[in-house]
Amino acid sequence: MESTDGHIQTMSQSFHDCCVWKGCEETRHWKIPCGDEHKYLRSQDVLQRTGSNCNCFHGLVDRVSAREPKVNQSHITLKDIKRKNDYENYLCCLLLPGATQRAALAIRAFNVELAQVRETVSDKQRGILRMQFWKDSIDHIYKGSTPKTPVATELAGAIHHFKLTRKWLTRIIEARAHNLSDQGYRNMEEVEAYAENSVSSITYLLLECLGIKNVHADHAASHIGKTQGLVTLLRSTPYHASRSRVYLPLDLIVKHKISQEKIIRGRDDQAVKDVMYDVACTAHKHLATARSLTEDVPKEASLVFLNTVVCEWYLKALQNCDFNVFDSRLQQRNSLLPLHLWLQKRRKTY
Template sequence: MKSNFDHCAALVRETDRDRYLATLFAPEARREGLFALYAFNGEIARVRDVAREPMPGEIRLQWWREVLEGKRDGEAAAHPVAAALMATVKRHKLSQETLIALIDARTFDLYDDPFPTLDDLDNYAVLTWSALLSLAAQILGAANEASGILLRHAGIALAIDHLLLSLPRHASRHQLYVPLEVLQRHGAKSDELFAGHDSEQLKAALAELRRHARRQLHAAMMEAGQVPVQLMPALLPLALVGPQLARMDRRGYEPFRPEPLSRLRRQWLLWRAARDPKRIFAV
């Protein structure tokens, strides 16, 4: 069993370094569960990249549903991420309903249908990014009503930051995460986005998304005073959102050539926020 968790830790270190580093600030007894959760999240978040077509992707997501429902026990035992996840579900009494809802929400990633409204994007973010934070809070023993409100806002901010950085990859395969109502509000067109046309209208639409992300950061900060300090390792990646959005605000920002924060700066921001948790919500 230990080797399964070691596999998860190595996978997270390779594919989700920010969460890997953040998890190192968690109590040692909680790290294995976090690594298993984040490795599972990586598996379902990259289904579109691996499957390429909707039907194989649907089959992969259905396999994970059946693992959680106890219908694939033999196969799950031989799969290091699935085995570690199921052990974590049992050890920390994770909500299987939340995990299955997270899988269901990821079905959206398999298709090219757009979000009609900003509320639709928010709902997707809550079912995926916020849900992941909520599950991490359960592992850390830090779940309560106040943290639930904070995690909702934090998940939306994290999702928007990720989608803005992933815009070139999504556009190249005609996948649209910028809500249609936001594009229309600024006169931007999805066809231009898919063609990689860096118009002023598109920049205005993306600027609105950044403002929305900042509002979510501020709303999360307003709840932070009632949140258990044990939750901090799950929230640390949020400390990267404000600085990344600020970089996108600079003159000359090119949406199809986003500049992620360097690995060294990301690591420094995480370390600084761990020492002073107020910096997690910097906008």
């Protein structure tokens, strides 16, 4: 199997078998309330192969249904998400079964829409208006109105099919809205709180899609979400620094007596490395805590915890680079990631 980007090498047919839309004949249509009528989205209208050069990756098609008026098709293509925005989580979604995979793709696409707001608007007020649009869209979905955008349409299908908890969706929007400014975090607790609200909430939704209601699974999801949030903070530091932004906790910057200017310039300074080390240690601690709950967590939950593979890989790579987040080796895509994710799924662990 090869990706169009040339980053994925030939792999076994078994990985392909895990990625296809199958085993859910009873859910081939999602019913979305629309006043006194109902509209149906056919699975073939939503999932298709991304191209002849990619034998197992499926994306959301450029159209949801010919019956949906005025659909902005450019926002729904998960091929773009795979290549540019959320490639690793996209791979994790492909290893989920049947209708859960489709719902996960919708939830991830929704998250990408929110994450892109800060980078695409010219001022904070416009970003707030965009977030309000999504709040209103969620309100309309739960009231049974027909969504007007492709991502919202698919999200509506997931919400009604799996009876997803509204609180988690609202919490993601509120966390993203609160994070629209360029102001950094005051301390590690603020970073963890943001990760809990924006990342862990997604994991709670995915657990609901699998029908898992378990306090230990929720506990593990909370720590894994914080791990992923902290790893994302580390990985995004070079990108933000190139735009004169620093989101690392202020208390760590003060503790190690460095200026934000050093971080913006990408200095290979030991004090800067010490800040990254502290963040990485906190991320590793949360990952270890989540894994300590393995015996009490249902095996099925490991499917939504596959992103621990990504987090562990990055933390080890960062350690090998002496905690220099600006090292060019950390910017390279892990070409073996699909294989590692597949093996993790087979082991039914995280």
